[in-house]
Amino acid sequence: MKSTFLNSSLLISLLVMSASLRAETYNLQMTGNILSRTCEVENETQTVDIGKFSASDFTSTGSVSAEKEFDIRLTGCGSSASDVVISFSGIADKDNSRLLALSDGDNVAKGVGIEIIDNKTRVLIPINFDGVPAYSLTPGADNTLTFALRYKSTQDVVVPGNAAAVMYFDLQYQ
Helix, strand or coil, rough: CCHHHHHHHHHHHHHHHHHCCCCCCCCCCCCCCCCCCCCCCCCCCCCCCCCCCCCCCCCCCEECCCEEEEEEEEEEECCCCCEEEEEEECCCCCCCCEEEECCCCCCCCCCCCEEEEEEECEEECCCCCCCCCCCCCCCCCCCCCCCCCCCCCCCCEEEEEECCCCCCCCECCC
């Protein structure tokens, strides 16, 4: 009995010693930058009424409605806020992944999605696309980025109904 106790004690001591001998030290370095103030978004939530259109206005796949402009106003921009990349995200249309899908619900229009356009360059901006070029900002001033929205048919026949959607945008300062 005494030898079993001694053997157990010895085994426990060896395990404790070997655990302490295996301790290793790792190095973790942190880097970063402290930047001056970027910008504030004036209206974090906006509602844009694109308009009311007849289903017969969309005569074939690719037909578009009139555009509705909207602004993203950036206020209180700091002295280092010189460029910004904006990306729009949301649920992509199942027939045309470059368009924003209409929100699900009762009496939703079918065969149409929402297209985003840079109002200055007239370049189409696909939803969920990361390759958008940077927009120049005036450092230390308020800035306005103007875009347009329009409906675009994704099928030859558009079924009338509600045509609302939710879109998000992210700003990445350069």
